[in-house]
Amino acid sequence: MSIVCELCDASAGDILVSTDQLRVILVDDANYPGFCRVIWNAHVKEMTDLSDADRNVFMQAVWKVEAAIRAVMQPHKMNVASLGNMVPHLHWHLIPRYTDDAHFPNPIWAAVRSDAPDQSALDARRNLLPQLRQTIMSNFAS
C-alpha cells in the first residue's frame, strides 16, 4: 500500500478552476476570506523539478489568481508562498492581507494578534467571495 498524499486527490476542496496540469482552490479559512491555492496536479516536490515550460504554466496561473484577488478583495498586500514542509506536493498559497487582519504585519503562520479583526470586517470580505470566484474563472477563460 502506497503512502497517500492529500494533494494527489484532485477532487478535494472548493475547486474554482481545473486544467490538465493544475487546479485553483478557494481555501476555507475563517480569518482569510479570499485565500486561494494553486495546486500542481502531478506529485512534484520542488519548482526546480518542473520543466521550464511547466514552471511557466504554473506561475502564469498564480499571477492570474493574484490579479483576481487584488481586483476583487483589494488587499493591503498579497502574500505568495510555496512551502510544502508537511505536504511535499507543489502548491502555492495566495493570501490577501489587511492591516487589521489576524496576523498583520506578521506572516499568517506566526502567532495570532491579540487585537484580531472584528467580525464585520471579515464579513465584508466574505461577501466578496462570489465575485472572486467569478473573476478567477474569467481570468482563466481569457
Next chain:
Amino acid sequence: MSIVCELCDASAGDILVSTDQLRVILVDDANYPGFCRVIWNAHVKEMTDLSDADRNVFMQAVWKVEAAIRAVMQPHKMNVASLGNMVPHLHWHLIPRYTDDAHFPNPIWAAVRSDAPDQSALDARRNLLPQLRQTIMSNFAS
C-alpha cells in the same frame, strides 16, 4: 523628506549577484544558513504590478538561486515566499529547510521548536556557504 524603504538601498546586505533589475543577497540568519533573498531593485509592491517580461526575469532569477541552494545545501524542502507586509518592496525569500531545523515542519515564521537543531548540524551547513556563493554566481554567469 520622503519615507525611506530599506530595500531601496541597493548596497545593503551580503550581495552575491547584482544586475540592473535585481540583486541576490545571502541572508545572515543563525538558524538558516543558505537562506537567500532575491530583491527587485525598483520599488514595486506586487508581482502583478510588474510587466510580464520583468516578472519572468525575476522568477528566472529565483529559480537559479533555488537550483544553487538545492545543489549545495541539499535541503529536505525548499520554502519560497514573497510576503512584504513590513517592507512592501518586492523580494523573494528562498529558505532551505531540514527536518531538524528550528521550525520544521512549520514555516520559519512560526514559533521555534523546543528541540532545535544542535550546533554541529548548523555548523556543517554553514561550512557549505562558500560553495553556495560560488554556485549562485556561476548560475547567473551562464
